[in-house]
Amino acid sequence: MKLGYHVGYWSTGAPAGVVETIAEAERLGFDSIWTAEAYGSDCLTPLAWWGSATSRVKLGTNILQMSARTPTATAMAAMTLDHLSGGRFVLGLGASGPQVVEGWYGQPYPRPLARTREYIEIVRAVVARQAPVEYGGQFFQLPYQGGTGLGKPLKSTVHPLRTEIPIYLAAEGPKNVALAAEVADGWLPLFFSPKADGFYRSALAEGFARPSARRTPDDFEVAASVPVVVDDDVERAADRIRPHLALYVGGMGAKNVNFHREAIARLGYEDVCETIQELYASGRKQEAAAAVPTAMVEDLALVGPVAKIKDELSKWEESVVTTLLVQGDPGTLRAIAEAAG
Structure with missing residues (x-):
């Protein structure tokens, strides 16, 4: 199982120590580094800026939000980077x-x-650069239909370095996971747990079985974001993760449309998630975090002494996950590299 470093989202500004941590990740032999975006910093600018100081690691977006850019703009950015x-x-x-x-x-x-x-489909057509891009979909049309009528099919002025750039799809629900297996080169799970490995294997198998599937389980990447906190005190380590889980269960998405909550509830925490969501919605965020049980943290994260993490890693290695994406400082990266080694 490979290791990657996930910078994550910005809050008030750029995360401290990222340059040093990226350098350490490359020194340690990490396979990749990743940046994210939601509704603050974008993911492409930091990846280009910090990635310019690297020479070997893959540079990935986890994730680039599709609604933020047209497919052709995303393809342009991908070819440029x-x-x-x-x-x-x-x-x-x-x-x-x-x-x-x-x-x-x-x-x-x-x-x-x-x-x-x-x-x-449009991103791939732009990158392949085989012909001017024309597309008549339900959601996207190239040229645009109903405008001036002056638009014409165009082909990128830039010749791609590679005519295929790997595309990984973030997904949590079973239908979207199956779609990832069908149309993408990899899957970016959030809140993955080895406990749910069978559930996700089934969803992936459905996608791989479709006639249009591009990949097989043998050449498909699964890069899972996994919180890691190294600490001799397990409860203290879990305390670092509880607010994060409470935020996603209780504060991300609407009450009845929260894909993160659904993924965690499927692990057997439906009642707990209901409690967390109610506390968070009423403004009692600290109580919501306190309601996150240590067992939930340990299902979704690696917390505790290095020896404990090393022992638990075997469950992840036996799962569909091919790359573990971790966040943390250089010390955390060294600890997880030691445990994985």
Whole structure:
């Protein structure tokens, strides 16, 4: 199982110590580094800036939000970063949720799976550069239909470094996971747990079995974001993760449309998630975090002494996960590299 470093989202500004941590990740032999975006910093600018100081690691977006850019704009960015990095770019895409898509980007959310399929087809057509791009989809048309009538099919002025750039799809629900297996080169799970390995294997198998599937389980990447806290005190380590889980269970998405909550509830925490969501919605965020049981943290994260983490890693290695994406300082990266070694 490979290791990657996930910078994550910004809060008030750029995370401290990222340059040093990226350098340590490359020194330790990590396979990749990743940046994210939601409704603050973007993911492409930091990846280009920090990635310019690297020479070997893959550079990925986890995730680039599809509603933020047209498919052709995303393809342009992907080709540009692939050239600048010498062919190390990985395009991680995600649909996000209706609160962000409609509330921040002002784009419609309904039918995200069908929209994703069209989006990826256009990105691939631009990167392949075999002909001027024409597309007559339900959600995207090239040239645009109903405008001046002056638009014409175009072909990128840039010749791609690679005519295929790897595309990974972020997904949590079973239908979207199956779509990832069908149309993408990899899957970016959030809140993955080895306990749910069978559930996700089934969803992936459905996608791999479709006639249009591009990959097989043997050449498909699964890069899972996994919180890691190294500490001799397990409860103290879990305390670092509880607010994060409470935020995603209780504060991300609407009450009845929260894909993160659903993924965690499927692990057997339906009642707990209901409690967390009610506390968070009423403004009692500290109580919501306190309601996150240590067992839930340990299902979704690696916490505690290095020896404990090393022992638990075997469950992840036996799962569909091919790359573990971790966040933390250089010390955390060294500890997880030691445990994984």
